[in-house]
Amino acid sequence: MIGTVASHPLFLTTHVDDVPLDAVLRAHPRLPISVAQAVLFRLCTALQYAHDHGVTHGDVTPANVRVDVGGNVHVNGFAIARDAEYQRVMRSLISVTASEYSSPEQCLGRPTSFASDQYSVGAIGYELVTGRPPFVGPPVEMQRAHVSDLPAWPGFTRRECPTPLAATIMRMLAKDPNERWPTLRSAMACIARTSSGDADGGQAALARLVRSTPFPGPAMTVSSSGHVPPRSVWPVWRSITGLTIPSASGPKRPVPVASLEVAPRSHPPVSAGGARSLTAEIRAAMMRGGRWSRRLAIAAGLLTAAATVVGLELFAIAQRPNERPTPPGIVSGR
Numbered sequence: 001m002i003g004t005v006a007s008h009p010l011f012l013t014t015h016v017d018d019v020p021l022d023a024v025l026r027a028h029p030r031l032p033i034s035v036a037q038a039v040l041f042r043l044c045t046a047l048q049y050a051h052d053h054g055v056t057h058g059d060v061t062p063a064n065v066r067v068d069v070g071g072n073v074h075v076n077g078f079a080i081a082r083d084a085e086y087q088r089v090m091r092s093l094i095s096v097t098a099s100e101y102s103s104p105e106q107c108l109g110r111p112t113s114f115a116s117d118q119y120s121v122g123a124i125g126y127e128l129v130t131g132r133p134p135f136v137g138p139p140v141e142m143q144r145a146h147v148s149d150l151p152a153w154p155g156f157t158r159r160e161c162p163t164p165l166a167a168t169i170m171r172m173l174a175k176d177p178n179e180r181w182p183t184l185r186s187a188m189a190c191i192a193r194t195s196s197g198d199a200d201g202g203q204a205a206l207a208r209l210v211r212s213t214p215f216p217g218p219a220m221t222v223s224s225s226g227h228v229p230p231r232s233v234w235p236v237w238r239s240i241t242g243l244t245i246p247s248a249s250g251p252k253r254p255v256p257v258a259s260l261e262v263a264p265r266s267h268p269p270v271s272a273g274g275a276r277s278l279t280a281e282i283r284a285a286m287m288r289g290g291r292w293s294r295r296l297a298i299a300a301g302l303l304t305a306a307a308t309v310v311g312l313e314l315f316a317i318a319q320r321p322n323e324r325p326t327p328p329g330i331v332s333g334r
Contacts, residue, residue, distance in 0.1 A: 022062035036128035038202035042073035060120035071207035100133035115177035122172025
């Protein structure tokens with residue numbers, strides 16, 4: 001739900017007791033094949049629902065995929081999926097700061113499509129099975145690899161990976177979008193056929209892994225002072241204070257519901273680390289709203305991209321052997 005409360009912008013989403021997929025992969029780098037199939041199938045299901053409604057995500061990464069304590073998969077980051085300015089900035093950034101999950105067309109600065117999301121899902125599926133993304137390295141090397149190189153067959157790294165599952169993932173990673181699956185629904189059918197028939201067992205095992213994954217939840221405050229808000233915000237106040245939030249067994253996490261008495265943060269927290277941190281900073285600046293905020297975010301993104309290119313070029317020059325050409329007219333020798 002999007003609106004305003006007491007002149008403050010409000011973005012209210014359903015609370016789910018979950019952890020990001022990248023935290024699960026860090027804690028359990030080699031997932032059982034049944035668990036990998038369960039995650040991949042449910043991720044395809046979530047994105048196919050978005051595609052059926054004409055929405056392209058454009059930034060599918062394990063940080064944007066969350067798994068709850070019941071083994072269900074959720075995809076976030078759709079708040080900016082339709083923002084044209086954000087998509088233009090991201091195309092400029094990804095073309096010089098490719099990530100492990102960028103599609104070839106994104107690395108080339110082309111518009112995203114449903115096939116681009118499918119490539120990113122394939123890269124995540126590759127990591128689920130093998131324990132590492134299809135390509136790793138500096139952004140420039142990953143950009144070149146996404147465009148022109150083929151990843152190693154998943155079965156070479158994971159002997160127990162079924163051949164049909166590996167073939168399904170490799171087709172998702174095709175360089176030409178027209179050579180990928182027509183839709184994620186087609187890939188889901190192949191993933192379901194390759195499963196051992198114990199889909200519920202894979203989801204239950206995934207739920208156990210999520211509950212054992214260490215991940216600090218957001219520390220937010222719930223007002224308990226009994227203060228009665230203005231009459232204009234009573235409907236929203238009732239909807240928030242009346243939420244029933246289930247909790248999983250184990251240590252209790254802070255309830256992630258912000259108090260209406262606390263002003264929104266001027267600088268949301270940003271996770272550290274390379275292009276993901278840069279993307280989060282630009283996204284936060286754009287989500288704060290305002291024409292000038294968007295323009296400044298776009299300018300900052302383009303300047304950062306240019307600085308990245310210059311830095312990489314200087315690094316490449318520094319790595320070359322120290323050769324000094326002989327001036328013209330001078331013959332070397334004794």
